[in-house]
Amino acid sequence: MLASQKDFNNAVSQVKLLKEDPGNEVKLKLYALYKQATEGPCNVPKPGMLGFINKTKWDAWNALGSLSKEAARQNYVDLVSRLSASSESPSPEAPAADRKQPESDSLVVTSEDGITTIRLNRPAKKNALTTQMYRDIIAALQAASKDESAITVLTGKTFPWIS
Numbered sequence: 001m002l003a004s005q006k007d008f009n010n011a012v013s014q015v016k017l018l019k020e021d022p023g024n025e026v027k028l029k030l031y032a033l034y035k036q037a038t039e040g041p042c043n044v045p046k047p048g049m050l051g052f053i054n055k056t057k058w059d060a061w062n063a064l065g066s067l068s069k070e071a072a073r074q075n076y077v078d079l080v081s082r083l084s085a086s087s088e089s090p091s092p093e094a095p096a097a098d099r100k101q102p103e104s105d106s107l108v109v110t111s112e113d114g115i116t117t118i119r120l121n122r123p124a125k126k127n128a129l130t131t132q133m134y135r136d137i138i139a140a141l142q143a144a145s146k147d148e149s150a151i152t153v154l155t156g157k158t159f160p161w162i163s
Contacts, residue, residue, distance in 0.1 A: 002070045003077040008037060011080040022083050030079065032060035036072035041065065106133050108157075109140045116144040120156035127156040 003011075015030060022030075035042070042062040047054040064072065108119040118140045120127040129137075137154070144152045 003074045005073070007077050008073045011077045014080050014084055018083055020086075026079070026083070028056065028060040030076065031057055032064050033072045033076040033079065035061045036064045036067055037069050037076055040069055041067070106130065107136045107140065109143075111144065111147060111149055114148055114150040116140070116147070116149040116152045118144075118152065118154045120154075123157045 012034070041064070042058065044058070046062075047058055049055065067075075106120065106122045108117075108121050110117050110119075118137060120129075120133070122128065122133075141152065
């Protein structure tokens with residue numbers, strides 16, 4: 001049995017309540033299924049090459065081909081149900097205060113009150129980046145993407161000769 005219009009409308013509302021960002025691929029799939037369910041097969045001209053976002057969205061919608069509105073509506077409801085179920089399961093993450101930040105001699109990473117601060121700590125070398133620092137910054141950014149941080153700040157320790 002295919003999803004009703006009411007089920008579809010509930011799923012559309014439920015997407016806005018997801019606790020975790022499902023990622024760009026899933027968002028594109030949701031967009032394409034929504035457009036297919038509400039408007040049918042792609043019926044607009046392909047955007048120009050410089051409209052990267054619109055072209056990507058058009059490609060996702062167009063890839064659904066002649067999928068019926070009813071099947072698209074059911075696929076949308078099923079996908080939202082899976083996303084909701086996975087976001088409701090408790091994650092075994094430690095509280096932000098207890099979460100261990102990546103350690104490095106040349107970086108100081110702190111996280112409090114929804115703000116992660118990545119501070120370069122090589123003032124004698126004018127905070128010049130090394131390959132290891134790039135790796136540490138990437139690790140710190142990945143850790144920040146998984147915690148409750150709303151903002152990540154990248155800054156440097158001030159130079160000793162500047163007051």
